[in-house]
Amino acid sequence: MKDLLVVEGLGKTFGSKKFLQAEYAVTALRNVSFTLGKGETVGVVGESGCGKSTLARCVLDLIEPTTGSVLFDDTDLTKLDAKAKRDIRSRIQMIFQDPYSSLNGKRTIGKTLAEPLWVHEGVKYKEALPRIHAVLKEVGLPVSAADKYPHEFSGGQRQRIAIARALILEPELIIADEAVSALDVSVQAQVLLLMNSIQKEHGLSYLFITHDLGVVRNFCDRVLVMYLGSVVESGPVAELLTNPKHPYTKSLRDAAPIPDISRRQSLALLEGEIPSPANPPSGCAFHPRCPRATDICRSEAPTLQSSDDQRMFACHNPEP
Amino acid sequence: MTSPLMQVEDLSISFKINDKWCRAVNGVTFDIMPNETLCIVGESGCGKSITAMSLMKLLPDTARLGGHVRFGGQDILSLKERELEEIRGSRIAMIFQEPMTSLNPVLTVGEQIAEPLVLHKGMGWSEAKKEARNLLDLVRIPDAQKRLGQYPHELSGGMRQRVMIAIGLACRPQILIADEPTTALDVTIQAQVLALLEDIRKEQELSIVMITHDLGVVANVADRVAVMYAGDVVETGPVASIFDSPSHPYTQALLRTVPRADAAFELSPIEGQVPSIQKMPEGCRFAPRCKEETSKCNVTPKLSPGAHSVACWARGDIQ
Ligand SMILES: Nc1ncnc2c1ncn2[C@@H]1O[C@H](COP(=O)(O)OP(=O)(O)OP(=O)(O)O)[C@@H](O)[C@H]1O
Ligand SMILES: [Mg+2]
Numbered sequence: 001m002k003d004l005l006v007v008e009g010l011g012k013t014f015g016s017k018k019f020l021q022a023e024y025a026v027t028a029l030r031n032v033s034f035t036l037g038k039g040e041t042v043g044v045v046g047e048s049g050c051g052k053s054t055l056a057r058c059v060l061d062l063i064e065p066t067t068g069s070v071l072f073d074d075t076d077l078t079k080l081d082a083k084a085k086r087d088i089r090s091r092i093q094m095i096f097q098d099p100y101s102s103l104n105g106k107r108t109i110g111k112t113l114a115e116p117l118w119v120h121e122g123v124k125y126k127e128a129l130p131r132i133h134a135v136l137k138e139v140g141l142p143v144s145a146a147d148k149y150p151h152e153f154s155g156g157q158r159q160r161i162a163i164a165r166a167l168i169l170e171p172e173l174i175i176a177d178e179a180v181s182a183l184d185v186s187v188q189a190q191v192l193l194l195m196n197s198i199q200k201e202h203g204l205s206y207l208f209i210t211h212d213l214g215v216v217r218n219f220c221d222r223v224l225v226m227y228l229g230s231v232v233e234s235g236p237v238a239e240l241l242t243n244p245k246h247p248y249t250k251s252l253r254d255a256a257p258i259p260d261i262s263r264r265q266s267l268a269l270l271e272g273e274i275p276s277p278a279n280p281p282s283g284c285a286f287h288p289r290c291p292r293a294t295d296i297c298r299s300e301a302p303t304l305q306s307s308d309d310q311r312m313f314a315c316h317n318p319e320p
Numbered sequence: 321m322t323s324p325l326m327q328v329e330d331l332s333i334s335f336k337i338n339d340k341w342c343r344a345v346n347g348v349t350f351d352i353m354p355n356e357t358l359c360i361v362g363e364s365g366c367g368k369s370i371t372a373m374s375l376m377k378l379l380p381d382t383a384r385l386g387g388h389v390r391f392g393g394q395d396i397l398s399l400k401e402r403e404l405e406e407i408r409g410s411r412i413a414m415i416f417q418e419p420m421t422s423l424n425p426v427l428t429v430g431e432q433i434a435e436p437l438v439l440h441k442g443m444g445w446s447e448a449k450k451e452a453r454n455l456l457d458l459v460r461i462p463d464a465q466k467r468l469g470q471y472p473h474e475l476s477g478g479m480r481q482r483v484m485i486a487i488g489l490a491c492r493p494q495i496l497i498a499d500e501p502t503t504a505l506d507v508t509i510q511a512q513v514l515a516l517l518e519d520i521r522k523e524q525e526l527s528i529v530m531i532t533h534d535l536g537v538v539a540n541v542a543d544r545v546a547v548m549y550a551g552d553v554v555e556t557g558p559v560a561s562i563f564d565s566p567s568h569p570y571t572q573a574l575l576r577t578v579p580r581a582d583a584a585f586e587l588s589p590i591e592g593q594v595p596s597i598q599k600m601p602e603g604c605r606f607a608p609r610c611k612e613e614t615s616k617c618n619v620t621p622k623l624s625p626g627a628h629s630v631a632c633w634a635r636g637d638i639q
Contacts (some may be wrong), residue, residue, distance in 0.1 A: 047506035154593050155364075184363040184533065187579040189589035211506065214536075214579035218587060241581060255511040256581040257536030261563035263582065264540055266518075267511035273476050274506070 003071075004172060004205050005036035005059070010068035011052050026278045028054040029065070030229040036173070039199065041206040043220035044239070045252065047274050051229040052209045056175050059207065060094055061085060068275035072173070078269055090120040093166035095159075097178035102162055103150040109136075109161055110146030111205060116169050132167060139164045139194060160194065167198065175207045180215065192219055212258045222310065225249045228277055228285040231304065235311035245313040247292045284316065294316040324351035325391070325494060325527055326375065332386035333370050333379065333551075335597065341384065342597040345371055346551040346605070349623065352495060357521060357528045359538040359559075362548035363574075365594050368531045371548070372497050375529070376408050391495075396526035410440040413488035417500035420482035425470040429456075429483050430468030436490045455486040459516060482516070492524065499531040514541055535578050540564055547571050550594055550605035557628030567630040570606045595620075604633065 010032040015025035029051045036042045044052050058065045061077050070077040072088060080088065096102045104112060110125070113132045115186075117123040133143040139160040150158055159179065164173050176195075178249045192215070198204065207218055216223050217237055225233045225246065233246040244250040254268035272289040275281055281288050287297040294317060302314040333345035345367040346351060352358055360368050373379050375389055377396050389396040392411070396404070401468040408414075416422045424432055433455055434448035443451065449468070456464035457484040472480055488496055498517065502510035518541060521528050532538060538545055547568065555568040566572045576588045592609045595601060601608050603618035612616070616633040623629040 047508065143525040156593060184594070185535075185577045186363060186574065186590035187593060189579075189587040190591070192579070192587060193589060212579070213507075213581035217581050218584055238584065251508060253581060255507040257511075257514075257534065257540045258580055258582050259535035259539045259563070259575060259578050260580070260582075261539050261560050264517055267540060269511055269515060270508040271512075273478055273509060 002038055002263070003035040004038045004040075004073060005207070006069075007035070007059065007070040008033045008069050008071070010055070010058055010070065011066050012051075012058055012063065013066045027280070028229055028277055029058065032068070032224075032226075032230070032231055034224055034234060036205050037209060038172070038205055039203045040222070041199070041208055041220045043216040043223040044207065044209045044226060045075050045211060045216055045223060046226035047211065047252075049228075049277065051277075052211075052226060053177055054229075055226070056094070056207065056209055060092060060175055061089070068185040069272075086120075090116070090169045091171050092173045092175065093169065093171040095166050095174060095176045095179040097181050098308075103158060105150050108147055108149060109153075112161070113146070113165055113168055116165065118223050120169055135164045135168045138167065138198065140190075156183055156190060157189050159183060159187075163191070163195065163198070167202075170202065171204070172179055173175060173205045173207065177209045178211070179208075181210065181212065188215075195219075213241065213253060225252065228274065228280055230285065230314065231312075232286065232315070233313040235313075239311065243319075244285075245311065245318040246315045247290050247317075247319060248286050249313075250319055251289075284314075292319075325354045326352040327388070327390040328352075328371075328375070329390065329605070330387035330491065331371065331374060331389065333367070333374055334384040334386075335382060336384075337598055340598070342598065344551050345374075346550070346600075346620070347387065348546075348551075348553045350546050350553060350556055351608075353544070354494075354530060356543040357518070357526050357530055357541050358544050359532060359542035360532045360546045360548060361532055361535060361538050363533060363594050365550075365596070366548045367551040368533075368548055369499055372414070372529060372531050374497050375495075375497060376412050376414060377541065378414070392608045396468050396544055406440075409488075409493075410469070410491040411434050411493050412495045412497065413491070413493040414497040414499065415481070415484045415488045415501050416505050419477070419484040419538055420472060422484065423480060425472055427471075429470050429472070429475070433468075433483070433486050433490055436487060440491045451490070452486070455490055456483075458489065458520065459483070459486045461486075477505055478512065481505065481513055485520070486519070489520065489524065489526075493526070495527045495529065496521075497529045497531070500533070501530070502514065502537065503532070503534070510537075517541070535575065536580075547574070550600060550629065551597070552605055554606065554632070555628075555630045556623065557595055561628045565628075567628070567635055568606075568632050569610050569612050569634065573611075604631075 005227050012029040013025050013027045057063045059070055110132050114125045114128045117128045132146055136143055136145050180191050200290040220237050224231045225235050227248050233249045251270040283299045284297045284302055302316050303316045304312045306312050328350050330347045332347045334341045334343045362368055376633050385397050430449055430452050433452035437443045437448040437451055453464050461467050461482050503514050545559050545562045546553045546556040549570045555571045573590045590609055603620050607613045607617040612634040614633050620630040623631045
């Protein structure tokens with residue numbers, strides 16, 4: 001599989017230059033590297049504040065990373081001029097969590113879908129209509145939806161519209177940031193299956209950001225587990241969840257409640273809370289909450305190592 | 321046999337929308353037993369929250385209520401505001417999804433926990449503050465003395481929810497209604513809060529009514545379950561029986577839509593969506609999305625008798 005996206009050493013520190021000397025600098029992302037193949041889905045999981053969305057925004061070039069590179073189809077996105085950036089941006093699209101605020105309420109769905117065609121290809125509304133109708137059908141909406149406004153649709157339908165808008169330029173990569181989190185499970189399943197079938201049809205790649213390990217298990221090929229701005233473990237989904245190496249991955253998995261009475265348990269308890277990125281712990285950022293922590297964990301940050309094939313983890317005392 | 325702590329009988333809730341009364345909750349019946357966790361589960365808009373609010377008659381004046389909520393020899397729905405004030409927060413307490421909006425931003429944690437004790441238990445402020453400290457220990461907030469003087473914005477989401485629980489428990493209520501108490505929290509914090517609620521329920525001999533849309537949470541904390549769809553309780557029973565042998569087509573279908581972290585399996589969505597209260601179908605409200613719809617389904621089915629009961633024409637033993 002050829003890699004569509006190669007992210008290397010990506011880091012992001014927020015704070016002005018003046019702040020950087022002071023203690024207010026916040027490192028939201030630290031030395032993140034991964035690849036994403038054509039037609040592949042890579043998940044990014046972790047608790048709120050772990051840097052998932054910052055990662056997405058750096059990849060999409062909505063914010064400038066402090067360090068590292070983002071190679072998309074062999075071109076470094078961080079080194080392009082404005083025009084080249086705009087051209088390549090049509091090949092990467094994003095879907096956000098909130099289907100309510102991400103659509104312009106004053107515009108018809110047709111106008112919303114026409115906008116990227118006008119911006120990137122100079123295509124006028126009338127000429128765009130056949131493509132608008134086609135993409136609406138593809139996401140399972142009637143063509144009459146083009147003349148309606150967002151408030152006339154349910155949450156699930158709005159998320160279909162957001163998918164249609166992301167699809168209309170026929171991108172190669174879609175970044176989905178908690179794209180199904182706000183939906184009811186019955187509708188979430190509809191949207192996940194839709195995204196799956198679109199992927200098969202177009203050979204798309206997804207970077208799929210979520211806090212839901214169930215979604216990861218059933219929708220992603222590989223996954224990155226993040227904690228306080230760093231990737232702590234990555235690998236193929238099934239192996240990683242069956243046999244997690246990093247204690248944080250294991251805790252996340254064991255805290256996710258399973259709808260199965262035979263799996264009823266006191267959901268394994270991870271003590272404490274995620275620390276503030278403004279004041280990260282010494283050594284391994286996870287050590288204050290880690291049941292396996294030893295002295296070395298308090299003083300030395302572990303680096304990512306690979307166990308076998310595609311598994312990577314950063315831990316001094318990995319799970320057996 | 322123990323008798324129920326609270327009996328909800330044929331509860332209906334309607335709202336007037338564009339001059340038309342719409343029945344958001346369509347005559348639901350269930351019991352709350354002493355010292356149990358009852359989970360009310362269902363998708364968005366199916367009436368979980370308004371059902372919960374009506375157990376304390378907390379709905380706006382624009383709502384029209386029908387049926388009975390029997391508790392301690394009285395019918396909550398026929399009580400006057402003054403009588404309700406005595407029950408609310410004292411014998412029945414409620415906590416919500418977003419503690420930030422239900423906590424008062426300008427009062428300290430200590431003041432907010434002490435307030436119901438002063439109001440309902442007639443304690444003096446200094447005694448109430450001492451009790452507040454005990455309550456913070458009860459909800460396992462470390463550094464209790466320091467926390468008492470802090471304001472809500474100084475706390476994390478998980479800590480705020482613990483404070484809400486402390487306020488809810490202050491007067492030692494018999495029933496704690498928790499409306500999606502962990503939905504806004506990360507999974508590891510959710511696990512902490514669920515474990516805390518479970519421990520407290522055992523210690524305090526409390527009944528918890530937990531409202532959730534998450535079947536995983538239900539499987540892990542419920543003793544009994546009521547599954548709601550579009551304002552109806554469509555199935556109810558002991559948790560093991562609901563998960564081992566779900567009966568209603570909606571419960572069965574719902575369980576197939578939840579992606580599980582422990583195994584890959586074929587997700588099958590339920591086509592369509594929950595109807596809005598202005599466009600509720602006649603008869604069984606799930607029928608338009610149901611794969612087993614029959615010619616009888618245009619009449620509303622009633623819950624079958626028994627511990628595990630189901631309201632569905634395609635399931636034999638019902639009237
Ligand atoms: N004050 C009100 N006026 C009119 N309609 C209302 C009012 N309060 C609630 N409703 C309607 O009643 C129905 C049930 O609402 P409720 O908030 O109980 O749902 P829920 O099951 O708690 O959903 P969620 O999972 O989204 O919290 C919804 O259709 C809602 O729009
Ligand atoms: Mg609700």
